[in-house]
Amino acid sequence: MKSFKADYVFPVYADPIKNGIVTVDDAGKIISVTDSNSPPQGAKHIETLSGIICPGFVNTHCHTELSHLKDKIKTGGGLVSFIKDTQAFRNSDRQLVDEAIEKADQEMYDNGIVAVGDISNTNHSIAVKAKSKLYYHTFVETFGFLPQNAEDVFNKAVALMAEFKPQSVSITPHAPYSVSKELFKLIRKHSENGQNLISIHNQECEDENKFYRYKLGGFLDLYDHFGIDISYFKPQARNSVQSIIPLLTNKQDVLLVHNTCTNLKDIYFIKRFDRKVSFCFCPNANVYIEGKMPKIELFVDQGFNLTLGTDSLASNDKLCIMSEIRAIQKKFPALSLTRLLEWGTINGARFLGIDDEKGSLNAGKTPGLNLITGLDGLKLTPESKVRKLI
Template identity: 85%
Template structure:
């Protein structure tokens, strides 16, 4: 057994414990969480900072890890998509090496579980031997209605390659998935377990396209040679257009939400859908140079999680770094709340909260130590160290 005493222990499911002590067995299973008035038997290692559970990264693209530092910042989403596509046929050995390195980086940064987007089978070997838990979202692209069946069949074939790993089929984004493809995914989702993760309202052009059929996406479709003459403007934002197409049988993660407004949130609340939100602030700053209005989402009754996006749009794969950006912009958000977003909420979305996400007896959530705090506030000097 190992015991650690810290300035604070954040069990997440309960209030923080000042001078708390966490005891784990040799595989990291929680034996006890207590305060200093009731110490366990045996030696106790004293550490300075906050002990919390291992982090859960609900949105990553590990197969884009080879694109680190290759795509310019601040170019906007349309430009970013073009640049990513230009690198799609990179050397497979280089891609595989970058995937392995990124997996190790997440482990070193205290991440214990990942919701990962995949378009290929290149990450299967790394995920099979990883110390992290992965759920893979096999992503579908297909805005042309006539291609829906073929796109869906290819996605289910890739899904079969990932099994028995945890895996599901998911739509990429409102602007890249036809109603017909949405309906095929919905039917599939209602026949068995199939978590959904969708890129949502990452830029204003997405809403402009859906409302008026204007903006940068017209150039994107032209760039890819896609005839969208069939598409009629919907006179409402993208998320309002696609929410009715989603299943109510599965949990749905809406990712980024950079340009989601209060009307969108109220619209979503009117529908019987199991919606969760994920914020990836570093990627939003990297691509669009702006953050979501996160304060609009707080206390609205939705489960909120955190993600890193990919190394194509981020300098690192670190959940603490995402928390730092959020707290700097929204100082009213406490570290306690942010840690819950980055641990238990993510574990609940992925369906692994029986083992991960909180410091409860019997769980194996991992232990992280956060240092370099100002009181309980995250600072530029704050770091995460994996204890277990």
Template identity: 70%
Template structure:
């Protein structure tokens, strides 16, 4: 048994507890959360801490297999140039890729992350995840913008997903600009046939040119397709944003995470509300700044009734895999966001999306959510000096 007392304990499922006490057993399962030492535990030493105790963080969007690209792609080059850089550099020595993935996994653990929604395009991270202390759900990502490739791309994704099993995994589309309508339909058919067993995650509206391409077939994505030798003569402009174009193609039987949302507007949000889709949002602000030097209009998403989560994206587009760092950026850029709200996004909201909220996300008796100590707050506001230390 271990007992921790801190300035505040944030259960997330209840109001913060001043001078809070949390008691866990030797495997990290919570025995009690209160403002008192549990009865019968008087002989157990209490670790007195300055700061706040929170549940472990949930990172709903990462690309661990791209960790070897840390610092290799220039900042602020825009999404199209970033994609070109990824495709040019991603294939490397498998040992180098695996070593970087192992380090990234360990760094996330040290940064207080307990669960990860991770994008994979290969099997390189299977052994890393099998040995990890973190919970992983792997999204096997599909790319295929030409209709005639839809069947082959989808079948290859099913084969890769089979390699990940029995680890938690699902088959998912990459983004509106990289998945044909035919491929979307195959994923939807598969998802509809397996209710609640094929979690969906899709990159959404990372730059304005994505919307421009879908509305008018203009902008830098035309150069991207030409660069990769992809014939897009079949594609007709949709006269509406990319999100509005693909939402009808997505399943209503699975939870869907819309990731990045840098250029999502209020009309897009209202459009979603017209459809029976189980939409969640994920923000990765440091990656948005790294790639496009832009941020989502966060205020538009508040009080809309949607579940909001946080992600780190990859080390190709970020300097660290740290949810606290994402929270810091959001609070600096959007001061109205309280630390309490950001902690909900960083814990229970991510756990709810990943379907692990019975074990993670809140400090409640019987759960094993992990414990983080956050220090260096200024009147409960995150500062440059704020740090996270994993306790359990």
């Protein structure tokens, strides 16, 4: 057994414990969480640490196969420019791609991440995931805005999904502006039986809403750039998420990612539908691409499961959930660290369906242990760091 004592222990399933003690076995399984007045029986040595102990982090949105694009794409250019640059740079030497994926996997491990929801368009990450110390669920992402291509795109996704098995894997739409109604319907039919988690990029920029409402904005240039004829598409007179929610299954959990330009009307619209929706925030990537964050305060206490992600190294300088928490707390200081740690741990584990093992310090779980230092009371500071304990 190993026992760790810290200024506070955040078990997540209960209130923070001042001068808490966490005891684990050699496999990292939680034996007990107590306070200093009730030290664990049989503990020969208790390691005393300064800071907060919390469970390992869950990163619900990443693109490890884009890791080789770090520092390749300029910041603040907007989503349309980012998509163009990503497509221009992503086809690189396979060895460089593989090495970058492996390095990204290690970086997440070192930053206390224990589980990842990872977007894949290729089979490049299979080998790294197979030997990783992290839990991965892979979202095989579909692109196809032309109705006539829907069946072919879907069949290719099914084939790629088969390559990932027996790893945890599902088929998902990329975004409202890149998936036709016909392709959405094929994914919905596939999702009616069995398990098929969904993760969709949602409202990353105002141009997405402009396109759906009026068929105007920067996406017209994007389709022209890629030679896609969208003459068939008719404006929907409402925002993108309102247009696609009816196309989603109510049999599967759905993660709406980014939500940079989601407003209160969109949130209320989603609440009217019988859909299992969670939201994921990737604030550092939103600032990198669009220069702004979502209006996170709108989502609080609305009854939705809120999670955190890092996005890719194409749009972020690190893969670190604590960096995302720090960015949110700086912008929204009223949000407590207790709440933000829930978003970065148990809420992500719930969405991925692994909360029986990860996300909180319940006895019997193997969630990993992180130590957060450099705090001002229970507030993060620019000096705050995370260290993986186990």
